[in-house]
Amino acid sequence: MTDADELEVQLNELSRSLPDRISAQPDNAGQELGKLVLTLVEVVRKVLEHQAVRRMDSGTLTAEQVERLGLALLRLREKMDELKTAFGVSDEDLDIDLGPLGRLR
Amino acid sequence: MSRDAGALEEIYEPEQLVLSDLINRVLDKGVVISSTITISIADVDLVELDLRLLISSVVALTEQARKREAARRDDVSVRVDPRP
Amino acid sequence: MTTYLYGLILARNAERVPPAAKGIAGAAVRVLHCVGGRIAGLVSTLDEPIQASIDAVRAHDRALQSAVDHDVTVAAVRFRQSFSTDDEVCRHLSEHGGRVAELLDHLDGFVEMRILAAANVQAPRTSAPSQPEYAAAGPGVAYLQQLRDKSAQRPAYSARTELAALIRDEHVTSIREDAVAVAHLVRRSDIPAYKTAVATIPRFSQATVVGPFALYSFAEPGT
Secondary structure, three states: OOOOHHHHHHHHHHHOOOHHHHHHOOHHHHHHHHHHHHHHHHHHHHHHHHHHHHHHHHOOHHHHHHHHHHHHHHHHHHHHHHHHHHOOOOOOOOOEEOOOOEEEE | OOOOHHHHHHHOHHHHHHHHHHHHHHOOOOOOOOOOOOOOOOOOOOOOHHOOOOOOOOHHHHHHHHHHHHHHHHHHHHHOOOOO | EHHHEEEEEHHHHHHOOOOOOOOOHEEEEEEEEEOOOOEEEEEEEEEOOOOHHHHHHHHHHEEEEHHHHHOOEEEEEEEEEEEHHHHHHHHHHHHHHHHHHHHHOHHHEEEEEEEEOOOOOOOOOOOOOEEEEEEEEHHHHHHHHHHHHHHHHHHHOOOOOHHHHHHHEEEEEEOOOOOOOOEEEEEEEHHHHHHHHOOOHHOOOOOOEEEEEOEOOOOOOOO
């Protein structure tokens, strides 16, 4: 199993509990929890983007690898934007596909 | 909401900003000595990280905060005796 | 068992490292001296490979902070660098540690300070590809190019002019879509003057200043 597959499996296992805790909380506390999780995932996403740009600039990747990397990060960014919007509404369905990072359900 | 709900304050700005900076520093900066750095995204190794555990520890951290806040609220509600 | 490496120090500063510092999973932090080495490692022996968690990230930072707080200049090592034995650490240091030894020699007595500020610079135009062979590729490459261009916008946050007398170097990082960290290399004795000077810069009036830290942004070139 590649690292990407492994990560996907792990995220699937974890994320089963995540939306229950968040969406079951109609109060502000649940909203804040969700925002904190999103914020920290954003920080990690930035780290991934930065490392990806460095790898691209290092010239050690094929054009195809760079394209796949960029697409994966682009999809991740789009899904994170959706999630951030979603957290403006407490009952939003969080069934989101993060591509190679799996489903955040 | 009263500002006394202090348990969740730690996740608000600027504490959240300081935590974000901490994570960026430790994950993204610093010297790389060992050659075994891995996280795959689209099969390209980038950074050593287990995203699942990062997220689950955030959940645990905030659960604790929420419990403390609830306990604090319970204390307050005992003192404030509503009229029948 | 693994040897987890937090950071690197000049061997001659080792006696200032506090003996009772705790690191990941509460493990003791100790100084690892390598034979004939100018630099030493701050390490812990761990029972098992570490799991990446916020606790572990905090513990990594805390381990370094305990040395920094005792006047030791530390080059931070990136998270999750583990080795099978102490000897493996020393072997890697002898192969790759020369540059860090030079760095620590030049920067003994320096710390990293960081200004955490809101990000509000507009998205940039796209520019020429970094590698010509990527020019014909698709939206994935375009996105990465855009990220590179964005980083070129970071001079907007620079404080080199205002802080010239107090900083040796500057490095700007985007930590979130809405926040940047402006890192500065500062002499430890200049910390109070630095904080005072930052407080007088209007665009940083709402910013949070953090530090002193181990050298994170300034430990590795091209970070």
